[in-house]
Amino acid sequence: MAAETGTPTTLTLKSNDDELFSVAESAAILSVTIRNMVEDGCAGGVIPLDNVDGKTLASVITYMNGISAIPADEEKKKSYRDKFLSDKDFETLADMVLAANYLNMSCLMDAVSAKIAQVMEKKSVGWVRRKFGIENDYTPEEEAAVKEEHKWTFEGVETDDDN
Amino acid sequence: MARSNDNSHVRNFTRSIRKRGSTNIDSLPDELVFQILLELPAEDIYDSATFVCKKWYKMINTDNFINAHLQHSTPGLLIQNRTHKYDRAVFAAIRKGKIEISKFGYKFTDRVLASCNGLVLNHYSEDNYALQIVNPATKHRLFVTPPFTENVSRHNSFGIVHVASTMAYKVVHTYFHYTDDYLYTWGCSLLTVGVDTYWRRVHIRPVFPETAIVHTTQQTTQGFMHWVWNNVCVLTLNVETEVITSTPVPRGYKHVRKWYLSKGKSLSLLVLCEDSSFDVWEMKSETGEWTKTYKVDFEPLSKYGRLTPVAWLKHGEVLVLSGSDLTRVCTTYNVLTREIDCFELDDCCNDHIFKIHTNSLVSLDGIEV
Numbered sequence: 311m312a313a314e315t316g317t318p319t320t321l322t323l324k325s326n327d328d329e330l331f332s333v334a335e336s337a338a339i340l341s342v343t344i345r346n347m348v349e350d351g352c353a354g355g356v357i358p359l360d361n362v363d364g365k366t367l368a369s370v371i372t373y374m375n376g377i378s379a380i381p382a383d384e385e386k387k388k389s390y391r392d393k394f395l396s397d398k399d400f401e402t403l404a405d406m407v408l409a410a411n412y413l414n415m416s417c418l419m420d421a422v423s424a425k426i427a428q429v430m431e432k433k434s435v436g437w438v439r440r441k442f443g444i445e446n447d448y449t450p451e452e453e454a455a456v457k458e459e460h461k462w463t464f465e466g467v468e469t470d471d472d473n
Numbered sequence: 474m475a476r477s478n479d480n481s482h483v484r485n486f487t488r489s490i491r492k493r494g495s496t497n498i499d500s501l502p503d504e505l506v507f508q509i510l511l512e513l514p515a516e517d518i519y520d521s522a523t524f525v526c527k528k529w530y531k532m533i534n535t536d537n538f539i540n541a542h543l544q545h546s547t548p549g550l551l552i553q554n555r556t557h558k559y560d561r562a563v564f565a566a567i568r569k570g571k572i573e574i575s576k577f578g579y580k581f582t583d584r585v586l587a588s589c590n591g592l593v594l595n596h597y598s599e600d601n602y603a604l605q606i607v608n609p610a611t612k613h614r615l616f617v618t619p620p621f622t623e624n625v626s627r628h629n630s631f632g633i634v635h636v637a638s639t640m641a642y643k644v645v646h647t648y649f650h651y652t653d654d655y656l657y658t659w660g661c662s663l664l665t666v667g668v669d670t671y672w673r674r675v676h677i678r679p680v681f682p683e684t685a686i687v688h689t690t691q692q693t694t695q696g697f698m699h700w701v702w703n704n705v706c707v708l709t710l711n712v713e714t715e716v717i718t719s720t721p722v723p724r725g726y727k728h729v730r731k732w733y734l735s736k737g738k739s740l741s742l743l744v745l746c747e748d749s750s751f752d753v754w755e756m757k758s759e760t761g762e763w764t765k766t767y768k769v770d771f772e773p774l775s776k777y778g779r780l781t782p783v784a785w786l787k788h789g790e791v792l793v794l795s796g797s798d799l800t801r802v803c804t805t806y807n808v809l810t811r812e813i814d815c816f817e818l819d820d821c822c823n824d825h826i827f828k829i830h831t832n833s834l835v836s837l838d839g840i841e842v
Contacts, residue, residue, distance in 0.1 A: 392569070404501070411505055423505070427512030435524045442501070444526050456523065456530065460611075 322356045329364030337374040342414035361412040366405040391421040400429055400441050507532060511545045515610035515832040516578055543590055543833045550784055551830035553585050554820055567786055572805050572814050579609035586631040591833025594633045594644060608836060615837045620646045620662055620672045630691050632698045634712040642666040643712050645698055677717055692735040697758040699740050701733045709761060720761030723754050732782045736789040743782055749775055769808045777804055783827040795822035
């Protein structure tokens with residue numbers, strides 16, 4: 311609900327580890343999840359965000375404030391997003407993509423997905439498994455079958471399975 | 474509950490013990506994995522992501538993923554040296570606003586003739602007329618019956634076009650051939666990949682001057698092929714209906730430099746005007762109707778000498794120009810932001826062919842000719 315007096319309305323967000331954050335409503339409603347709560351009148355007290363931890367929420371709020379301060383200029387917003395994500399490590403990016411998904415922030419989600427993919431480029435299968443916490447569920451026979459299917463790929467290429 | 478009135482973070486309130494580990498990536502829902510994988514280049518997906526686990530393999534090997542990845546990928550240029558250094562082909566694309574050059578993992582053994590949705594049509598070295606379609610990202614290939622080439626001159630060209638309504642790919646061959654009275658005539662034949670075992674002649678109504686060899690420029694747009702006929706008319710083949718129509722080119726540009734280039738969806742005509750600007754025209758493939766769309770200021774490029782436009786990137790936002798004579802440097806010009814960038818080839822520009830190409834996972838698996 312917009313403030314009638316013209317002073318910016320502030321919302322209080324609570325992370326799943328009980329940290330509280332105050333953020334301008336105009337910035338917070340970049341999240342469709344939060345916007346819906348505001349429109350439904352459920353944003354009066356503290357807004358609990360059960361799927362986001364404090365560290366990630368702090369980062370998302372920095373992004374919300376930063377991007378909403380930029381006027382409608384897609385190029386500038388894009389370069390802000392690039393700069394914002396440039397120093398984030400894989401674990402932070404992973405937490406952010408989950409948070410962006412939960413908060414329904416499509417622009418942030420697209421940017422973080424692209425950044426994760428950029429970090430994954432040219433990495434070995436072992437690296438990807440480790441970072442994504444995925445167990446190799448191929449049996450040696452199945453793996454051989456997929457390699458056979460990809461036989462052109464491995465012609466003359468030295469295999470580098472782990473790194 | 475206390476509520477802060479300023480915008481600073483009230484982080485020091487009730488810091489409790491973190492409930493979980495540092496990351497939850499292993500709980501990533503499938504749709505987020507799908508979206509992340511869409512952002513990867515085709516070669517990384519094929520060579521690496523498919524080996525991560527069975528779930529990823531299954532997700533990647535679906536028409537849904539392959540099509541979404543194709544739609545999501547930005548078309549770039551396949552640049553190949555045509556002086557027998559075929560394996561030195563490179564891929565040039567705009568990524569993050571900058572031109573990026575990468576090598577192909579696949580070694581081309583002959584000249585690239587055409588490209589569509591990541592599928593490249595090329596000759597196959599052992600036999601000059603044998604044809605193959607290869608996806609350089611997956612290295613899968615398929616041999617195509619070569620066209621009948623008796624009485625056909627060397628002035629032939631090929632195209633590969635996707636027909637959206639039937640999801641089929643058609644290979645188009647155009648040529649000049651001798652008739653019984655030793656005249657040259659222009660002909661066109663095509664073959665539906667995986668369906669036809671022989672090439673079908675396309676009926677050409679006498680809608681264009683059919684005498685002597687004239688200069689033609691071939692371009693491909695979505696579902697169509699175009700041949701600019703001696704700067705007089707454009708012949709357009711609707712690849713779905715297999716009908717060729719002829720339309721005149723815009724008038725009034727007789728003695729000026731001009732180029733016909735595909736924008737992907739439509740054919741464009743660039744005309745260099747006296748005031749160092751380009752008039753850009755676009756043709757609707759369905760009707761052959763030309764419209765003057767905008768003027769491009771060429772002034773920022775004037776200090777780079779005589780440049781030749783070779784292709785559009787980013788759906789008509791970035792123009793790629795090759796330098797003249799012996800220069801190896803190609804220039805890119807963003808017509809919206811006027812940003813100029815350049816990249817260097819390993820031989821002079823004139824020795825190269827430039828084909829619009831998208832790195833994709835599209836395959837012709839299950840299709841046998």
